[in-house]
Amino acid sequence: MKIMILSDIHGKAPALEKALGIYKREGFDRxxxxxxxxxxxxxxxxxxxxxxxxVVELLNPLRESILANRxxxxxxxxxxxxxxxxxxxxxxxxxxxxxxxxxxGHLDPSRLPVPRGGDVLLSGHTHIPVLEKxxxxxxxxxxxxxxxxxxxxxxxxxxxxxxxxxRLLDRDETLLTLKMN
Numbered sequence: 312m313k314i315m316i317l318s319d320i321h322g323k324a325p326a327l328e329k330a331l332g333i334y335k336r337e338g339f340d341r342x343x344x345x346x347x348x349x350x351x352x353x354x355x356x357x358x359x360x361x362x363x364x365x366v367v368e369l370l371n372p373l374r375e376s377i378l379a380n381r382x383x384x385x386x387x388x389x390x391x392x393x394x395x396x397x398x399x400x401x402x403x404x405x406x407x408x409x410x411x412x413x414x415x416g417h418l419d420p421s422r423l424p425v426p427r428g429g430d431v432l433l434s435g436h437t438h439i440p441v442l443e444k445x446x447x448x449x450x451x452x453x454x455x456x457x458x459x460x461x462x463x464x465x466x467x468x469x470x471x472x473x474x475x476x477x478r479l480l481d482r483d484e485t486l487l488t489l490k491m492n
Contacts, residue, residue, distance in 0.1 A: 312340045312341065312406065312470075313337070313338065313339045313340050313341075313469070313470070313471045314339060314340065314341040314342070314343055314469070314470040314471075315330070315333070315334050315339045315341070315342050315343070315467060315468075315469055316342075316343045316345065316433055316451070316453045316467060316468035316469070316470065317330055317342070317343070317344055317345070317453060317456055317467050318344070318345035318346060318347065318382075318415070318434075318435025318436070318438075318452070318453050318454070318455060319345075319346070319347045319382070319435050319436070319438050319454075319455035319456070319457060319458060320344075320347065320348050320349075320366060320455075320456060320457050321347055321348075321349075321350065321351045321352065321355060321358055321361075321384065321455070321457045321458050322348075322349045322350060322351050322358065322361045322362060322363040322366055322457075323358040323359070323360050323361060323362070323366070323456070323457035323458075324360055324361075324362035324365030324366050324369065325359075325360035325362075326358075326360065326456040326457045326465060326480065327365075327366055327369050327370070327456065327457075328369060329456075329480060329481075330456050330467055330480060331369055331373075333467075333480075334373075339376075339469075340376065341376050341377075341378065341404075342373055342376050342377045342378075343377075343378050343379070343402075343404070343411075343413055343433060344370075344377060344378070344379035344380070344397070345379075345380060345382070345413055345414070345415055345416070345433060345434065345435035345436075345453070346379070346380055346381055346382020346383070346384075346385055346397075346414075346415030346416075346417075346435055346436070347382030347383065347384045347385060347415065347435065347436070348366060348370070348379070348382070348385060348389060348393070348397065349363040349366055349367070349384075349385070349389045349392070349393075350363065350384040350385070350386070350389065351384070351458075352383070352384040355458050356458070358457050358458055363389075363392075364392075367392045367393060370393065370395075371393065371394045371395075374393075374394045374395040377395045378402050378404055378413065379395060379396065379397045379402065379413075380397065380399050380400060380401055380402045380413050380414055380415060381397055381398045381399060381400055381415060382415040382417065382435065382436065383415060383417040383436070385397055385398070400414065400415075400418055401413060401414040402414075408473070408491075408492070409430055409431050409491060410430055410431070411431045411432075411433060412431070412432050412433065413433045413434075414432070414433070414434050415434065415435050415436050416434035416435050416436030416437065416452070417436045430447070430448055430449065430491070431448070431449045431451065431470075431475070431491060432448055432449070432450050432451070433451050433452075433453075433468070434450070434451070434452050435452055435453065435455070436452075437452060437460065437461075438454060438455035438458055438459055438460040438461070438463075439452065439454060439459075439460055439461045439463055440452055440453060440454035440463055440466045440468075440477045440486060440487065442468070442475065442476070442477050442487040442488070442489050443489070444489065449475060449489060449491050451468050451475055451477070451489075453466060453467045453468035453477060454466035454467070454477065456480050464479050464480070464481060465479065465480035465481055466478060466479055466480060466486060467480060470491075473490055473491050473492050474488060474489070474490055474491065475488070475489050475491055476488040476489070
């Protein structure tokens with residue numbers, strides 16, 4: 312199974328269109344969205360190409376392949392437009408080999424009622440890509456395709472087989488790679 316992971320789109324339709332072009336071209340099976348889909352947020356600058364209705368139009372046709380969770384900028388109004396659930400604080404996805412926990416990252420993980428035992432934690436919020444193993448758990452933050460921070464370029468993550476990687480959106484380059492086992 313091949314999975315694309317996006318976080319912190321913040322309503323930037325051109326960046327999402329570019330990411331979904333990769334999604335279609337490379338034949339991904341699933342799309343994980345880690346929150347902050349439509350609204351840019353009061354602390355972020357208005358992204359160039361800000362078009363929340365355009366983001367909705369791009370995502371809704373993929374609703375059957377999307378697994379998403381709520382970010383700190385997502386609301387009930389956003390859910391009224393999107394045809395897939397986005398308001399859960401976390402989501403779980405199980406394969407034969409791995410249990411994935413998806414969360415935005417703005418909530419204290421010790422306060423979430425997440426069942427323990429996930430070996431891959433996918434989290435956004437910081438807009439900074441991270442990929443590491445800590446205490447036997449893989450931690451992945453795909454960064455942001457729209458508003459990267461910390462001097463980073465727009466990025467997303469990919470799960471394919473036993474490998475997880477963070478890739479740069481604007482050029483065909485892998486930034487970080489890690490074996491999940």
